[in-house]
Amino acid sequence: MTTTSTTTATGTTPAVELRETCLSFGDRTLWSNLNLAVQQGEFLAVLGPNGSGKTSLLKVLLGQLAPTSGSVRIAGTPARAGNANVGYVPQQRSLDEGLPLRGRDLVGLGVDGQRWGIGLRDRAKRRAIVDSAIAQVGAQAYADSPIGSMSGGEQQRLRIAQALVGDPKVLLCDEPLLSLDIANQHRVSDLIDRRRRQHGTAVLFVTHEINPILPLVDRVLYLVDGQFRIGTPDEVMTAEVLSELYRTEVEVLHVRGRLVVVGTGDAIDALGSGGGPRPGEGVHHTEDHA
Numbered sequence: 001m002t003t004t005s006t007t008t009a010t011g012t013t014p015a016v017e018l019r020e021t022c023l024s025f026g027d028r029t030l031w032s033n034l035n036l037a038v039q040q041g042e043f044l045a046v047l048g049p050n051g052s053g054k055t056s057l058l059k060v061l062l063g064q065l066a067p068t069s070g071s072v073r074i075a076g077t078p079a080r081a082g083n084a085n086v087g088y089v090p091q092q093r094s095l096d097e098g099l100p101l102r103g104r105d106l107v108g109l110g111v112d113g114q115r116w117g118i119g120l121r122d123r124a125k126r127r128a129i130v131d132s133a134i135a136q137v138g139a140q141a142y143a144d145s146p147i148g149s150m151s152g153g154e155q156q157r158l159r160i161a162q163a164l165v166g167d168p169k170v171l172l173c174d175e176p177l178l179s180l181d182i183a184n185q186h187r188v189s190d191l192i193d194r195r196r197r198q199h200g201t202a203v204l205f206v207t208h209e210i211n212p213i214l215p216l217v218d219r220v221l222y223l224v225d226g227q228f229r230i231g232t233p234d235e236v237m238t239a240e241v242l243s244e245l246y247r248t249e250v251e252v253l254h255v256r257g258r259l260v261v262v263g264t265g266d267a268i269d270a271l272g273s274g275g276g277p278r279p280g281e282g283v284h285h286t287e288d289h290a
């Protein structure tokens, strides 16, 4: 296993670095020989069909899952659970309406779980940190309301505030736009984009839909059935590359600045890729969530 971290041409340590990483469950390999350095402020979209290992990759970076082999570093140190350098926006679950938790309490959980402690003398500092995180996502108007009474978009902004409250170097987002309308998709993705530009936070953004974030994406990691490709959207989102990955003929159309990926459901099912796209989705990336 590698023990040292590389530096880039500009002398900075990558925010995320995987070297010769492999993840297997039993005889199923999700990926192997994965080499990836994500730089500070870089926006990496992680794409792939259901079951291809996107969430598992985030779990490896969170230190919740050990890779089968290879090394995983966050800001130069081995990945480990509870790392203050990592902020995490989990897959959206709708929060229980009866949950006795205000928006600011949810954000505060991010403080308590990180480096700040909860002693009495820290209260003023803690409040200032939480207020600042709430302001950064523009959630002041509803931060004192019960979380269960908020809309999906409002809840999602507060989840992002929770993930950012410890000022992490890496932000991991698991389908953060799911079930949001287009206006809220834009608000949430703009927030994340502003953060990485202003603070140099690296973003790994798992999604089934690249179009809502296409203008923000520096590179794509596309996982399919044990294979992967890494490159700019122009390099990876091509008929040639995706047909090779999916092992079937896939077309990529450019329609009014959007990418439309077309394949047949039958052919995708035939891949046996641990699930494939959801019923009726084809190869996905076809429409925004409306």
Ligand SMILES: Nc1ncnc2c1ncn2[C@@H]1O[C@H](COP(=O)(O)OP(=O)(O)OP(=O)(O)O)[C@@H](O)[C@H]1O
Binding pocket: 025, 030, 048, 049, 050, 051, 052, 053, 054, 055, 056, 057, 274, 275
């Ligand atoms: N702890 C585990 N033990 C065994 N198999 C697992 C474990 N965790 C995940 N898997 C399997 O690994 C595969 C990848 O799961 P993962 O959740 O990473 O996929 P995904 O790409 O995020 O899928 P989706 O798009 O549906 O969220 C799945 O087939 C899953 O059942």
